Amino acid sequence: MTQLIFEKSQKGRRGCLLPETGVPEIDFDSIIDSSLLNEEDLLLPEVSELDVMRHFVELSHKNHFIEKGLYPLGSCTMKYNPQINESVCTLPRFKDLHPNSPTSFCQGSLEIMYELQNYLADITGLDSVTLQPAAGAHGELTGMLIVKAYFKKKGENRTKVIVPDSAHGTNPATAKMCGFDVVQVGSNEKGLVDIEELKKAVNNDVAAIMLTNPNTLGLFEENILEISKIMHEAGALLYYDGANLNAIMGIVKPGEMGFDIVHINTHKTLSTPHGGGGPGAGPVAVRKELASFLPVPTVGFNGENFYLNYNHEDSIGKVRSFYGNFGVLLRAYTYILSMGKTGLKQASIDAVLNANYLKEKLKGIYMLPYDSVCMHEFVLSGDKQKEQGVNTLGIAKRLMDSGIHPPTVYFPLIVHEALMVEPTETESKETLDYFVDVMLKIAKEIEENPEAVLKSPLTTPVGKIDEVQAAKKPDLAYKGK
Amino acid sequence: MNKFNYLPHTTNDRNSLLKEIGLNKEDDLFQNIPEKLRQTRLGIPDPLTELEVQKRILELAKKNVWLGDYISFLGGGSYDRYIPSTVEHVVSRPEFLTAYTPYQPEISQGTLQFIYEYQSMICSLTGMDVSNASMYDVASAAAEAALMACRVTRREKVLIAKTVDPETQQVVNTYTSGPNIKTEVLPMDEGITCLDSLKSMLNKDVACIVIQMPNYLGNLEEVKKIEKLVHENGALFVVISDPISVGIIKPPGKYGADIVVGSGQSLGCGLTYGGPYFGFMACKEKYMRQMPGRIVGATVDNRGNKAFTLTLQTREQHIRREKATSNICSNHSLNALASCVYLSTVGPTGLKDLANICFQRAHYLAQKISKIPGFKIPFNNFFSEFVMVLPDGISEETFMEKMLERKILPGISISKYYEEMPNAILVSVTEKNSEVDLYFFTTVLEEISKKMKLQVTGK
Numbered sequence: 001m002t003q004l005i006f007e008k009s010q011k012g013r014r015g016c017l018l019p020e021t022g023v024p025e026i027d028f029d030s031i032i033d034s035s036l037l038n039e040e041d042l043l044l045p046e047v048s049e050l051d052v053m054r055h056f057v058e059l060s061h062k063n064h065f066i067e068k069g070l071y072p073l074g075s076c077t078m079k080y081n082p083q084i085n086e087s088v089c090t091l092p093r094f095k096d097l098h099p100n101s102p103t104s105f106c107q108g109s110l111e112i113m114y115e116l117q118n119y120l121a122d123i124t125g126l127d128s129v130t131l132q133p134a135a136g137a138h139g140e141l142t143g144m145l146i147v148k149a150y151f152k153k154k155g156e157n158r159t160k161v162i163v164p165d166s167a168h169g170t171n172p173a174t175a176k177m178c179g180f181d182v183v184q185v186g187s188n189e190k191g192l193v194d195i196e197e198l199k200k201a202v203n204n205d206v207a208a209i210m211l212t213n214p215n216t217l218g219l220f221e222e223n224i225l226e227i228s229k230i231m232h233e234a235g236a237l238l239y240y241d242g243a244n245l246n247a248i249m250g251i252v253k254p255g256e257m258g259f260d261i262v263h264i265n266t267h268k269t270l271s272t273p274h275g276g277g278g279p280g281a282g283p284v285a286v287r288k289e290l291a292s293f294l295p296v297p298t299v300g301f302n303g304e305n306f307y308l309n310y311n312h313e314d315s316i317g318k319v320r321s322f323y324g325n326f327g328v329l330l331r332a333y334t335y336i337l338s339m340g341k342t343g344l345k346q347a348s349i350d351a352v353l354n355a356n357y358l359k360e361k362l363k364g365i366y367m368l369p370y371d372s373v374c375m376h377e378f379v380l381s382g383d384k385q386k387e388q389g390v391n392t393l394g395i396a397k398r399l400m401d402s403g404i405h406p407p408t409v410y411f412p413l414i415v416h417e418a419l420m421v422e423p424t425e426t427e428s429k430e431t432l433d434y435f436v437d438v439m440l441k442i443a444k445e446i447e448e449n450p451e452a453v454l455k456s457p458l459t460t461p462v463g464k465i466d467e468v469q470a471a472k473k474p475d476l477a478y479k480g481k
Numbered sequence: 482m483n484k485f486n487y488l489p490h491t492t493n494d495r496n497s498l499l500k501e502i503g504l505n506k507e508d509d510l511f512q513n514i515p516e517k518l519r520q521t522r523l524g525i526p527d528p529l530t531e532l533e534v535q536k537r538i539l540e541l542a543k544k545n546v547w548l549g550d551y552i553s554f555l556g557g558g559s560y561d562r563y564i565p566s567t568v569e570h571v572v573s574r575p576e577f578l579t580a581y582t583p584y585q586p587e588i589s590q591g592t593l594q595f596i597y598e599y600q601s602m603i604c605s606l607t608g609m610d611v612s613n614a615s616m617y618d619v620a621s622a623a624a625e626a627a628l629m630a631c632r633v634t635r636r637e638k639v640l641i642a643k644t645v646d647p648e649t650q651q652v653v654n655t656y657t658s659g660p661n662i663k664t665e666v667l668p669m670d671e672g673i674t675c676l677d678s679l680k681s682m683l684n685k686d687v688a689c690i691v692i693q694m695p696n697y698l699g700n701l702e703e704v705k706k707i708e709k710l711v712h713e714n715g716a717l718f719v720v721i722s723d724p725i726s727v728g729i730i731k732p733p734g735k736y737g738a739d740i741v742v743g744s745g746q747s748l749g750c751g752l753t754y755g756g757p758y759f760g761f762m763a764c765k766e767k768y769m770r771q772m773p774g775r776i777v778g779a780t781v782d783n784r785g786n787k788a789f790t791l792t793l794q795t796r797e798q799h800i801r802r803e804k805a806t807s808n809i810c811s812n813h814s815l816n817a818l819a820s821c822v823y824l825s826t827v828g829p830t831g832l833k834d835l836a837n838i839c840f841q842r843a844h845y846l847a848q849k850i851s852k853i854p855g856f857k858i859p860f861n862n863f864f865s866e867f868v869m870v871l872p873d874g875i876s877e878e879t880f881m882e883k884m885l886e887r888k889i890l891p892g893i894s895i896s897k898y899y900e901e902m903p904n905a906i907l908v909s910v911t912e913k914n915s916e917v918d919l920y921f922f923t924t925v926l927e928e929i930s931k932k933m934k935l936q937v938t939g940k
Binding site for chain 1: 484485486487488489490494495497498499501502503504507509510511512513514515517518519521522523524525526527528529531534535537538539541542543544545546547548549553555556557558559561563565567569570571573574575576577578579580581582583585586587588589590591592594595597598600601602604605606610611612614615617618619620621628646648649651652654655656658659660661701704705727728729730731732735736744751752753754755756757758759769775776777778779780781782783784786787788790792793794795797798799800801802803804805807808809810811812813814815816818821822824825826827828829830831832834835837838840841842844845861862863881885890893912915916919
């Protein structure tokens with residue numbers, strides 16, 4: 001491994017110098033209780049600027065990233081992140097804007113946020129948008145708190161939220177955080193929500209259903225209009241988990257399917273970089289009946305100026321400091337400008353086209369539990385390969401040796417040995433064919449010599465990791481020599 | 482040719498893919514979607530070339546006023562600070578920028594190791610045993626800390642100091658409204674938390690108290706006295722800490738905090754109109770299994786080398802679903818990287834220097850202002866941000882206008898949050914405010930005072 005930056009430290013070495021105070025100085029203990037003065041050395045590295053650069057550049061070489069190779073992680077939409085999105089964020093008038101500046105200083109940024117609100121309302125087929133949430137799960141929290149506040153205002157005590165068994169783990173976790181009990185409904189033989197089971201689960205205690213459409217199997221819930229009718233007739237709301245929105249831009253709109261609340265993952269659908277786990281953004285769109293519950297502030301326009309609108313009478317409050325991850329929202333806005341309405345639609349079409357192509361090429365060799373035209377992703381099962389001696393994790397590790405990031409594995413939970421593949425629209429036919437070749441080669445290797453496959457990964461910066469030891473004997477921080 | 486930015490397929494490619502799938506046209510891909518829903522249209526504008534996008538974005542940027550043209554004392558949770566050049570160059574590397582969450586450790590060691598190093602630095606700055614991989618921001622981190630304290634103590638009331646950043650208070654209220662946890666506000670007295678009120682409000686229902694140090698008004702709380710009261714009551718002590726102040730003031734773990742959160746904005750994140758920043762979150766080891774968020778641990782690989790991986794994942798939503806400690810399934814990794822590079826470049830001595838510069842310049846400025854007839858500095862026990870009360874006879878609005886005319890942003894108005902302090906401005910001093918800036922600011926304040934013919938009124 002690379003030495004820790006702390007292990008490169010030399011007492012007295014500095015990475016940057018700072019100016020003198022330039023003013024007459026006072027003693028700390030004239031102001032601060034002397035027992036609170038920090039007299040110990042902080043455990044921070046003492047290194048030169050070159051040490052810093054070499055260290056982090058060396059670390060960077062140990063990552064897989066989009067510009068290096070294919071990244072077909074299902075449900076994560078690892079599409080290419082255009083360079084212009086990065087360039088615009090370095091403009092000083094965006095970068096150096098203080099959030100507590102007078103609104104007359106912020107008209108450009110507010111205009112971008114206002115237009116983005118409108119664009120997202122259009123894409124989702126809903127009416128009002130908050131840009132505040134910092135991530136998809138944060139958007140879910142915002143949306144489900146709106147559900148809670150809505151029924152509280154109506155004077156209805158609804159305590160349950162329905163979640164399909166194929167749902168992302170965040171859905172039940174979010175429902176629980178908002179004080180709801182989770183009711184799980186199963187999937188039918190086609191991999192779709194079991195309508196009969198849903199009907200049995202729905203009653204006056206149910207506040208909402210949380211759905212992804214297309215679902216995590218990459219299949220469109222073709223009964224969505226019936227589902228929304230069942231829910232709305234019972235007085236409940238429909239929440240749309242926008243994780244898979246990349247499949248449907250300009251094709252169908254969640255609002256027109258009957259959804260009342262939608263979150264959008266800008267880092268998936270709108271090409272903002274994932275950053276190794278964030279920052280993203282998770283704007284939430286709602287039907288107009290729910291607009292008064294949105295967090296404050298949203299951005300308004302009075303015909304002359306853009307302003308921060310704190311006037312939402314039923315607002316759930318604030319879900320974060322200030323107004324949103326502006327740096328991320330600016331990238332999403334730039335992407336929408338570049339793509340336009342026809343480009344966004346073509347992006348969804350190509351994403352679906354690429355997924356179906358891979359599915360057709362791989363389905364004879366790997367098991368495909370739900371065989372249907374898919375949307376932007378599909379889920380294979382590694383059951384056959386497991387019987388031959390290599391499970392899905394083994395396949396994943398073998399892919400790394402061909403410079404490909406593995407698909408999402410062991411999710412959704414309803415498929416054994418799941419391999420969830422999402423190629424995205426930014427990959428060319430040549431890259432898709434390379435993936436197919438590698439997958440077929442691995443399947444053949446497993447048939448012929450599974451032990452050899454199990455040795456992978458061989459070409460990665462580290463070998464297979466002992467995750468059990470990490471959890472058993474937690475070593476979570478460097479504590480000094 | 483391919484007609485759209487970033488989409489590589491040519492018409493030929495599309496046709497050949499369709500053929501291989503066994504479909505005739507693109508529309509057939511969507512055959513499982515009810516026909517009725519497929520009639521929809523987008524209303525957003527037509528595509529633009531990169532050249533056109535650049536032009537449009539520049540036009541919009543010009544509608545913002547550049548902070549560099551002003552002398553700014555704006556703070557209140559976001560600070561204009563020096564950022565070493567290393568930070569931008571490291572965080573803009575695509576290797577870090579376009580990687581996903583490090584679920585596959587063998588090809589994510591870069592991200593995993595810097596998070597481990599980040600966690601180590603946060604442990605040092607907070608005086609805690611365990612840090613997570615970062616949270617969205619300080620406010621959501623404080624809210625998660627409050628929920629965590631409720632899980633640890635199995636109690637259902639949160640006391641939050643009125644001197645905590647009002648936006649953070651609002652976010653704590655929003656988060657606790659979900660599981661119906663009660664929150665109560667601890668009153669303040671002379672700019673800090675009122676100990677008598679704390680005594681009377683503490684009881685066996687209280688899971689934690691949340692304070693900020695230095696607090697929103699810049700003042701130093703009586704943390705040792707608070708800690709004693711809180712722990713005598715069996716509650717947890719949650720401290721929102723300013724990481725720069727730790728250059729002078731002990732980390733919260735050294736005065737008894739159980740959970741420490743704070744804003745990482747000061748550690749190399751820039752301003753960007755309020756985000757993305759990050760929140761840090763750390764706790765004592767005995768509470769780590771109740772902590773939300775990602776955690777990276779060191780382990781070994783099958784070649785016997787030290788390596789890193791995400792760990793303690795049985796706390797998290799993708800394993801535990803509704804039984805998880807939180808729904809959070811990401812962090813603000815790139816911002817955590819910025820802070821890791823920042824702290825590596827600045828080092829322990831640099832952090833002390835920064836804290837000293839801010840402290841000395843802020844106190845010098847406050848002292849100068851207190852001598853200007855009409856202006857008052859009500860509290861002296863601050864770190865680098867302080868309250869300035871305007872003279873009677875000038876409204877906040879007029880004052881702000883006069884300041885803007887002289888290209889000064891004097892601070893932020895706080896009367897909307899603190900009715901008891903009308904005409905009060907929160908002034909923040911950072912290392913970017915040179916002694917010349919301070920001189921110019923006081924000179925303009927003196928002009929106002931002279932024009933108003935004011936007398937010195939003391940404190």
